[in-house]
Amino acid sequence: MLRLENITKKYGDFTAVADIHLELEQGVYGLLSPNGAGKTTLLKMIATLMTPTSGEIIYDGKTIQELGEHYRELLGYMPQHFGYYRDYTAVRYLSYLAALKGMDRKTAASRIEELLDMVGLADVKRKKLKTYSGGMLQRVGIAQAMLTNPKILILDEPTAGLDPRERARFRELLAEFAKDRLVLYSTHIVSDIENIANRIIMLKEHQLYCNSTVEELCQTLEGKIYSAYMEEAAYKEFAKEHFVLSVKPERNRVAVRFVVEEQPESIGEIVGKDSKAVGCMQEQYARDWRLEYPNLEDVFLYIYREE
Amino acid sequence: MKIEYPTEEEINTSIAVSIEKAYPNREGLLVYLGRLYRQIGMAFLLHGMWELFLLVIAAYGFGICCYDKLSQTLTGNSHLLIILVSPLVFQSILLLSVLREQEQYTYEVEMTCKYTVYHVLALRMLIVSGFSILLNAIFCTILFWENGMAVLVRMVFLSATAVFAYSLFYVSLLTKSIRLIYQVLLYGAWLLGNVLFRLLLPMVYEYMVWRLPVVIHVFVWFLFAGIMGHKLSQFMYRNCQYNDVRV
The missing domain is CATH 3.30.70 (Alpha-Beta Plaits)
Structure with a gap:
C-alpha cells in the first residue's frame, strides 16, 4: 500500500532520518522512539509536509509527488503541535478544513456532527476554540484528521494532553476506525499503542531499528x-x-x-x-x-x- | 494464488491519476480557481480579513475626504502615489492574513488537505488584486476626473499594472518562502525602488508615466495580467505537490 524506499532527510550535516525502508499495509503501526529520533520528520515526509533528501514514498505503485492532490485526498494528519483559529467554533473550524479537503457541504456537516459526538465535544461544538482546554483541542485535532475517513491516518503524539479516560476513549475510537485503513501512530507513551498496534516501528539513532509485532518484540526479552x-x-x-x-x-x-x-x-x-x-x-x-x-x-x- | 480485486476507490484514484498524467492541467486557471472558490466559499477564503478590507476602504474614504489637501500636496507626484499605494493595499491585506495564519500555526494541517495553503493564497491574491484595482480605479476617478478621460484611463491602468507587477514579485517570493519578514522587505524594496527611480531618472520616469501612449499602458497591463496568471498557475501546481512548508 505505502512503501518508503530508502528515505533520508538531512539538514546540512545533520541527518534526521537515515535510509529508511518500510512497507506499510493496512493496520495500526505504532511508531515508537524517544524524542529526537526522527519520528516527526518521518511522519511529515509521509504527510507531504517535507521533501526527503533522497528516496521515494510510493503509494499503490506511484510516487506521492505524482499523485499530488489525489494522495492528499487519502490523507488524514494530526500534527504534534496542532494549530487552530482561536475565534472559530469547533464546527466552523472543521467545516473550514472539510472545505479544504474537498468535501461537499452536506456530507461535511453530517460527518462533523458524527465526529464531534464521537470525540465527546457535541455539547461545546458552538463554543470558540480559545475557550477549550488542551485535551478538548487535542480531540478537535483528532476529529479533523478523521474527517474524510482517510485511507491513511497519521497521528503524531495524539494523546498528549488527554487524561487517562480520554486516552482510553481515543484508543477505542481508533481501534474501530483502523479497520481497512493504514494508521501511523507516533508516540513515546508505550501503553497507548501496546494493545492497538498491529506492528511497532522503532527508530534508533535516526535509523529504522525494527518493524515487528508486540509479541515478537516481547519475545526478545523473554526469560530476562x-x-x-x-x-x-x-x-x-x-x-x-x-x-x-x-x-x-x-x-x-x-x-x-x-x-x-x-x-x-x-x-x-x-x-x-x-x-x-x-x-x-x-x-x-x-x-x-x-x-x-x-x-x-x-x-x-x-x-x-x-x- | 488469490489476487484481491481493487476497491471502487482504488479504481477511481487510478483512473484519475492516469487521466491527469495523460492530460496534465487541462483545466484553465480561472476555471480551477472558480471551482476552488465554490468549494471554499468567500467566508472561509477571506476569514479574518473583513476587518482589513473595511480598514482599507476607510483609509481610501479618508483620502477622498481630504482630496483638496491631497491634490495640493501631490502636485506632480500623484502618479507616484498611485504606483506605491495600489500594491500597498494588496500587500497589507495579504501580509496580515499570512501573519494571522502564522500566529495560529495552522499550516501543517492545511498543507495536508486536498487544497493547500498555496491554492488558497493564489485565489486570495487574485481577489485582493481585483479589490485593490477596483478601489484604485474609484480613487483615481475622484482624483483625476477633472483632468479628462485620457489621464483617468492612464492612471487606472497605471495602478492596475503596478498591482500586477508587484504581485509578480510577490508570487515569486512566495515560491521561495512565505516568511513575513521577506514580504515586508519586498514592499520596502518596491517603495525604495520607485522613489529612487523617480529621483535618479526623473526624465525616464516622467516619460514612462505621462508620455507613453495610453494604448501601451493598456498593453503592458494585459501583458502583466497574462504573466501573473501563468505565474499563479505555476505557483499553485508546483507547490501543491510534495513541498516543504516554509514559514
Whole structure:
C-alpha cells in the first residue's frame, strides 16, 4: 500500500532520518522512539509536509509527488503541535478544513456532527476554540484528521494532553476506525499503542531499528525480566550492576523490575549470596523474587537504555 | 494464488491519476480557481480579513475626504502615489492574513488537505488584486476626473499594472518562502525602488508615466495580467505537490 524506499532527510550535516525502508499495509503501526529520533520528520515526509533528501514514498505503485492532490485526498494528519483559529467554533473550524479537503457541504456537516459526538465535544461544538482546554483541542485535532475517513491516518503524539479516560476513549475510537485503513501512530507513551498496534516501528539513532509485532518484540526479552523486593541500600548497590526497568517504593523496601542478560541458574546469581549486593540483602526478599513476562515498555526501555 | 480485486476507490484514484498524467492541467486557471472558490466559499477564503478590507476602504474614504489637501500636496507626484499605494493595499491585506495564519500555526494541517495553503493564497491574491484595482480605479476617478478621460484611463491602468507587477514579485517570493519578514522587505524594496527611480531618472520616469501612449499602458497591463496568471498557475501546481512548508 505505502512503501518508503530508502528515505533520508538531512539538514546540512545533520541527518534526521537515515535510509529508511518500510512497507506499510493496512493496520495500526505504532511508531515508537524517544524524542529526537526522527519520528516527526518521518511522519511529515509521509504527510507531504517535507521533501526527503533522497528516496521515494510510493503509494499503490506511484510516487506521492505524482499523485499530488489525489494522495492528499487519502490523507488524514494530526500534527504534534496542532494549530487552530482561536475565534472559530469547533464546527466552523472543521467545516473550514472539510472545505479544504474537498468535501461537499452536506456530507461535511453530517460527518462533523458524527465526529464531534464521537470525540465527546457535541455539547461545546458552538463554543470558540480559545475557550477549550488542551485535551478538548487535542480531540478537535483528532476529529479533523478523521474527517474524510482517510485511507491513511497519521497521528503524531495524539494523546498528549488527554487524561487517562480520554486516552482510553481515543484508543477505542481508533481501534474501530483502523479497520481497512493504514494508521501511523507516533508516540513515546508505550501503553497507548501496546494493545492497538498491529506492528511497532522503532527508530534508533535516526535509523529504522525494527518493524515487528508486540509479541515478537516481547519475545526478545523473554526469560530476562525479573522482579524482586530489596532494601533501599541494597537496591542502590544492585542498580550499579543491573539494568533496572522500574522501581516502586513500598514501606521500608523497594520493588525492582530489572533485566538479566544471561539466564540465571538461581536467585543467588542475581540477588543472592554471590551478588555484590548480598551484604545488604535480607533473606526474606529473596523469596519474593520472580520471573516476569516482558511487556512493550520493558522492550522500549531496554532498547533505548543508552539514550 | 488469490489476487484481491481493487476497491471502487482504488479504481477511481487510478483512473484519475492516469487521466491527469495523460492530460496534465487541462483545466484553465480561472476555471480551477472558480471551482476552488465554490468549494471554499468567500467566508472561509477571506476569514479574518473583513476587518482589513473595511480598514482599507476607510483609509481610501479618508483620502477622498481630504482630496483638496491631497491634490495640493501631490502636485506632480500623484502618479507616484498611485504606483506605491495600489500594491500597498494588496500587500497589507495579504501580509496580515499570512501573519494571522502564522500566529495560529495552522499550516501543517492545511498543507495536508486536498487544497493547500498555496491554492488558497493564489485565489486570495487574485481577489485582493481585483479589490485593490477596483478601489484604485474609484480613487483615481475622484482624483483625476477633472483632468479628462485620457489621464483617468492612464492612471487606472497605471495602478492596475503596478498591482500586477508587484504581485509578480510577490508570487515569486512566495515560491521561495512565505516568511513575513521577506514580504515586508519586498514592499520596502518596491517603495525604495520607485522613489529612487523617480529621483535618479526623473526624465525616464516622467516619460514612462505621462508620455507613453495610453494604448501601451493598456498593453503592458494585459501583458502583466497574462504573466501573473501563468505565474499563479505555476505557483499553485508546483507547490501543491510534495513541498516543504516554509514559514
